[in-house]
Every structure is written in C-alpha cells, then in structure tokens.
Amino acid sequence: MWVYTSSFRSESYIKSLFRHYGVRFDGIVNGDRHLKEVQRNNKTTLPQKVPSRYRISLHVDDETVICTLGRQYGFNTYQLDAQDDDWEDKIVNRAEQIKKREQNSMGKG
Numbered sequence: 594m595w596v597y598t599s600s601f602r603s604e605s606y607i608k609s610l611f612r613h614y615g616v617r618f619d620g621i622v623n624g625d626r627h628l629k630e631v632q633r634n635n636k637t638t639l640p641q642k643v644p645s646r647y648r649i650s651l652h653v654d655d656e657t658v659i660c661t662l663g664r665q666y667g668f669n670t671y672q673l674d675a676q677d678d679d680w681e682d683k684i685v686n687r688a689e690q691i692k693k694r695e696q697n698s699m700g701k702g
Contacts, residue, residue: 595649597622601639622647644668650695651688 596607601624615637630642642659644652645668654660655673671687672678
C-alpha cells in the first residue's frame with residue numbers, strides 16, 4: 594500500500610501521522626517526489642498524481658479530476674464519495690477485480 598499525495602508534507606511527517614493509526618506503507622510519493630521523479634523536465638504539465646509510474650495497481654482518491662485522468666494516463670482509480678458508508682468493501686472489490694484482470698493477462702487465470 595502506498596500514499597500518493599500532492600501535498601508537500603515530508604515523508605517522515607506522513608509516516609508518523611499514519612503510524613499513529615497503525616498503518617505502514619510500502620512507499621510514499623509527496624509533491625516533492627512527484628516533481629522530481631514524474632514531472633521532471635517534461636514541457637507538458639502532467640497530472641499532480643500519476644500512480645502508474647510507481648506500479649500502483651489502484652489509486653483511491655476523492656478528486657474527480659484525478660480519477661478521470663486515470664483513463665488517459667493508464668491507471669486504475671476508485672473515487673471516494675463522502676456519503677458512501679460501504680466504501681471499504683467497494684475498494685476491496687475493485688482491487689480484487691484488478692488483481693484478477695492482471696492475473697488473467699499474465700496467463701495465471
């Protein structure tokens with residue numbers, strides 16, 4: 594599991610914030626890392642999040658624009674809705690769909 598945020602909070606701050614809730618991550622991309630590794634010297638401004646660059650299988654976000662750009666930039670998204678009490682189950686189901694699709698495309702059906 595990764596955190597991909599457009600904020601410029603430090604990785605250590607993000608780690609300590611989530612550690613407080615017992616959550617650990619495989620990776621963190623903040624605004625600084627995104628600018629350095631993703632945007633770099635591209636003349637075209639890229640979206641503020643491009644999780645496919647980090648092989649992130651599913652990006653969960655509350656911003657419609659990020660979820661819409663997923664199709665264009667080749668990453669799977671799930672858009673959070675503040676009024677959805679079943680969001681956890683829906684995210685797990687979406688992740689399972691993606692995992693099955695990836696396994697089938699690698700011939701591990």
